[in-house]
Amino acid sequence: MKSQDIRSKFLKFFEDKKHAIVPSAPMVLKDDPTLMFVNSGMAPFKEYFLGNAEPKSNRIADSQKCLRVSGKHNDLEEVGYDTYHHTLFEMLGNWSFGDYFKKEAIAWAWELLTEVYKIDKDILYVTVFEGDEEDGTPLDTEAYDIWKQYIAEDRILKGNKKDNFWEMGDQGPCGPCSEIHVDIRSAEEKAKVSGKELVNMDHPQVVEIWNLVFMQYNRKANGSLENLPNKHIDTGMGFERLCMVLQNVQSNYDTDVFTPIIREIETIADKDYGKNEKIDVAIRVISDHVRAVAFSIADGQLPSNTGAGYVIRRILRRAIRYGFTFLDQKEPFIYRLVDVLIKKMGEAFPELKEQRQLIENVIKEEEASFLRTLDQGLLLLDRIITHSNTKEISGNKVFELKDTYGFPEDLTDLILRENGFTYNHEEFDKKLKEQQERGKQASQLKSDDWTIVLEDDEQEFIGYDVTEANVKLTKYRKVTSKKDGEMYQLVFNLTPFYAEGGGQVGDKGYLEDASGDVVYIVDTKKENNVIIHFAKSLPKNVQGTFKATVDAKQRYRTECNHTATHLLHQALREILGTHVEQKGSAVHSKYLRFDFSHFSKLTVDELRDVENFVNARIEGKLPLQEQRNIPMQQAIDEGAMALFGEKYGDTVRTIKFGKSIELCGGTHVKNTADIWHFKIVSEGAVAAGIRRIEAITNDAVKDFYFENNRAYFEMKDLLNNAKEPVKALQNLQEENTNLKKQIEQLLKDKAKNLKGELKNELTEVNGITFLAKQVDLDAAGIKDLCFELGSQYDNLFLLFGAENDGKALLSCYISKELVAEKSLNAGQIVRELGKHIQGGGGGQPFFATAGGKNPSGIKDALEAVKSYIA
Template identity: 75%
Template sequence: MNSKDIRTQFLTFFEGKKHKIVPSAPMVIKDDPTLLFTNAGMNQFKEFFLGINEPKNTRVVDTQKCLRVSGKHNDLEEVGKDTYHHTMFEMLGNWSFGDYFKEEAITWAWELLTEVFKMDKDSLYVSVFEGSQDDDRLEKDAEAYAIWNKIVPANRIIMGNKRDNFWEMGDQGPCGPCSEIHVDLRSDEEKKKVSGASLVNKDHPLVVEIWNLVFMQYNRKADGSLEPLPAKHVDTGMGFERLCMALQGKKSNYDTDVFTPLIREIEIITDAKYGRDEPTDIAIRVIADHIRAVSFSIADGQLPSNTGAGYVIRRILRRAVRYGFTFLGTKEHFMYRLVNVLTQSMGEAFPELSEQKQLIENVIKEEEHSFLKTLDQGLVLLDTIIEKTKGKTVDGRKAFELYDTYGFPIDLTALILSERGFSLDEDGFNVAMQEQKTRSKTASETSKGDWENLQSDAEQEFVGYDRLEADVKIVKYRKLESKKQGLQYQIVFNLTPFYAEGGGQVGDKGYLESPDGDVVYIVDTKRENNEIVHFAKNLPKKLEGTFKAVVDSKQRQRTEANHTATHLLHQALREILGTHVEQKGSAVHSKYLRFDFSHFSKMTKEELEAVESFVNARITGQLPLEEQRNVPIKEALENGAMALFGEKYGDAVRTIRFGKSIELCGGTHVKNTSDIWHFKIKSEGAVAAGIRRIEAITSDAVKDFYAESNKSLTEITEALGNPQDAVKAVKSLQDENSDLRKQIAALLKDKAKNLKGDLQSELQEKNGVRYLIKKLDLDAAGIKDLSFEMGQNQSDLFLLFATEQDGKALLSCYISKELVASKNLNAGTIVRELGKYIQGGGGGQPFFATAGGKNPAGIPDAMEKALEYLG
């Protein structure tokens, strides 16, 4: 049975049990501050488990794209080394929100595995929560045991501990016991020697968990106590890749048709052979796994970057590239060539791969190219570290600096050192790494209290589209402490005019006022588990009663102007550059807007002017806002509304129209485009391959920009003596400056030539080398010309010249090529060593190199040290 059929049979089986098939949520999470990526199938359903919202369907089934590379569920370093861990994986799941519970979940799971998929019953084991001796509140799951015991013999039921058989969303929140189903894929001979029951949860590669049935029945509070949930839920997750391994009779996930097309393509591209030796196999598995994680992330809108989720994706991609570089000998970019095979294999189930294929290839190719350059730079830096190392052990902290600052992989450092007869101070590296982790963890440490509920069963309503003030009541609150923000409180109202951060738009600020005049300032607004949460530095003195919630109208108006401008900008780009333009990200603040979009080249000055004119024409056209709420998504799309890729939309959506611009959008907007006043592009540049970024301003920010520009122009005009034509006067100055620079360059060149004769007479001799070490009053170009002039027809010359300009030092070293060979001298090595005296560094070729530094006072010491190289 191929993987496509397995996925389909799972979904249709539960559809027959009255489950609604729902699509996978994006793997990249945008509106949940607690997660970067979807790491379990339940993430998109958290609001139902928490009781915040009522589900439209109480039974659903899906296959969810997941990524586990950070935090509690961190499998990254295991990926490739074994045959069953992955970064990106599919989680097949069936769900019950307060509907059926343990009996149905267990019996249906067994029915699907043994009757539909025809798995051998004797190869399956199940586990049940045994209770916890450390926590007497956690009793044995006797109910699940009794249900299982009617299906399988007692010797196939394993009692599992809290780590394996009690599932928790986090330190707080819904949790409950779980039953895992494990499969023993060993041969009959191996099964006779050792019982499969003894290998369950022992990390055996062929005795693996394939399905976890979680029974959510408790809520974990901040103090560790448990309380029953008002409704009981079922959350199951079955690893698709492992299921395919079991059903296809394979001994490795990578031997299934989920991965074999990728592995074949890697073999073709790299000339490597899978199954020949372990280092090669690990590298191929790493690459086959990681291309999936990176491709799906980019398809869902997350580009590699230096922070947050983007940093994780960049790290995964670079791990794959360095495995190829180290073990498969790939010195050129190659991973982007795997995207086509991946799309052919998975594009039917996940159409976003096909739709974003060209973008994925472009981004990966550019990232590979960039990292390979980093590896080349790192090799040069590693050479320097080796040269400065006394003994045969390289300082671990130096290696960590290479890893942390330049992104040079530590395992590659260790490999190169080993090849050159050096060893790595691993303890020093680990200490430096742990110190950084501690600093990072301390900086981001956050503790949350339990929600204190003041009202029960209160449904929150957002009224901020229509008004900026509202009479509200506090439904619940909790304390939040972090190193970064200090003490804050999260507050939830029964209704709110505050817009929560989302869709690129920042959250509202404002204040909360009690009847007696007590004021609490709202410093931010975010959405968490589909609730609007307000952040404040303190709480009202009295929590009961009615409060006036007031949004900062100035900030909201400026933000609305920028948000509407992004819609008009999107329309303008598609009109002027072409319909290939798609929004790839945005940031809408009160002071500026940022818009990322797909486009293949730098925009010309004429194109930027055309875009500005297009947007400003719509502003002067005074187009009114045409808003529709709760429109069926199919109807909205048929009416021409643009959906943004990577966003998750419900069955009913909100559309925003200004003239011919119509988009699905939940943000706030001006009532008329004239409220934007004016639109001005500040910059346009590249973000990644095929992705451009425009930063722009509107409204008051444009007024401030023109006022500042006018002030600067006035000052420039006055400095020029108030000419009638300031531009002409500046161009005249530029021409005059250019002429003077040429004259100075010619004079310096003549000076260098005149110096040649004088300096020839100053040459000294040591150990068969004619040398001169001297400080000169020349610029870098003049010194280089002089050095090569003096070196003509010389086979035994060593020159070290120093100069000081604008408070900085420069060292230049010239060595005759014959000396480089005969005396084993290297100008690049010498200036790197001497550079430390002037607090700088440099490099170059063996016969000529330069070093710059910020400490001219170190020049005499550097010159004295230079003489030592002559023996």
């Protein structure tokens, strides 16, 4: 059975069971601070389980793309070495929100597997939760009794909390679960060891394929459990593992999900899969990782140096280094696999087709960049090996290669072993652990349980219409983090505060009670569909009524910038072409940032045209035309632009200014005239095929022109109020260039004369021609002097000191024959001597320099250098 048919049969089965079939949500999460990526099928539905939103149906089924490469669920380092873990995987799932429960979930799972997919009942095992004395949760007898109707009791296994109790996090909805495992070993292997002994033992042919979670408890901050008012079903079946079973192969990578990609890698690399374990691992890593990276880019997450972008870059670089090391791929090649991937998965996930060009360009550029990094790292590593006095390299140096230069430690280890070296693993692990601990402490967040003040399930946002309102607190909790210290999260029955989203920053403002006491709101965010207000303190009377006031000036400036991003988007598509698509934005009160797809730097004329286009719409005084809660399809039919990677509901809000119409939940000015003026302040590349414009509007433009005007008159004053200040500056530049040339010539003449004097001061010590002296030259002059003397004398050792602008300089020159014969190293010597001038430096073995802040130490350095040749 082909993988496409397997997916279709699953969705059709649950459609017949009255489930609404929904498309996969974007993999990159934007409104859940607890997760970077969707890491399970239930993640897009958290708000329903938490009771913060109503689902379109109480029964839903889908195939959700998931990524497990960070946090608690991290399979990255296992990928490639076994045959059933992946970074990106599809999770087939069916969901019940307060509708059916264990009886139906178990019955339908068994029906689908054994009657629709025709899996032999004799190769299946199931597990149920055995209970936990610490929690006080009992054996899941209900699930056990239901399973007895379908499968022999000796195939129903009792599992521990780790395997058979599912939790959303440290707090929140949770419950026992039943896993369904399949044993696809040969009859001979089964005769030797029973499958029940291998369940949950990481055996590659005895694997879990489906997990049925029975969500019936709520975990509180103190660890205790309470019953949920409504019971839910959350199931997840690994699509790739199911394909392995139904296609009768022994590895996920032998299914038609992966084989086309593997064949393409074999062709490109001229390597055969299945003949060499190291090559096989590399091919599995690459075939898995290209899927994760391609889907992430399609969902709007580009590789970068921070957050989710860093995770994607790390996955791609892992693939590149496996290709580099084991497949001899020294040129970009992974981007060439995208075409095969799209042919295989483009029908089920059309975003891959639509973003093909971007995906290929980004991957190709990232490959080229990291291959340059690998080349640089190889040179640095070669230098470390060449100058090492022992066969064990410092773990600190290996960590520096990884942390500073991005050179992976496993590649370092491989190269060192090939050259008969090793490195201090304890030192490296210590450094790595310290770095991880710093990151963990910075991001650690401790939160109390919510304290309910007012029972109110409906929270209303009224900020599109007002910036002030009387509100009541419905719940609050205290959260503590190393970054922000102690904060309070407040939820109101209604709020005028806009929560961060769609690139727009969250509102700030204050609460005022009846007595005049004020609590400042420092930020507003949305978590699982709930608007949360952050405050440094808690109102004195939490049950009172408060006047909630948004910082109107900041909101207004932000609205100007947000509306300007819409006009900018329209301008770019009009001037550069319809290939331009928004790839990210940040809308603050002081500026706006807009990322978009385009493959070349904008010319001066293009930038001017974009500015003029936006400002023409500002001068045109276009009114805001807003539609709230209209059907998604109606909005698209009316021309609204939807962005890739955004999660939209069945109903949406459209914002229209003239011919610019977009789906948007942000706040905007009532008329484009409010923006006053639009000014681009920078344009540049942020990734392959992605450009970034930063711009300002309104007050920020006024400040910009005021500062430029002030700087102009200050410059003119310095030029004695010249009538043509630009021409006066050009004359000054020409004069300065001529003077520099004269000074350079004078310095050269000075160095030439000095060279003649210094020849008489050279002395011979132990067969070395030696001189240590303080001179009155700059760094360039000293270097010229060293190499001129070096061209005339063999076995030369020079140390010159100089004071320039109150700072000390040391320059050391050693003839190459001395470097080789006597193991002298100018870099090491100057680094040690630099301590005398309270500085440091380095360089090559034959020439190096050091700078410091203590010129009085030059004398001591010149004296100390004698010890190296004594």
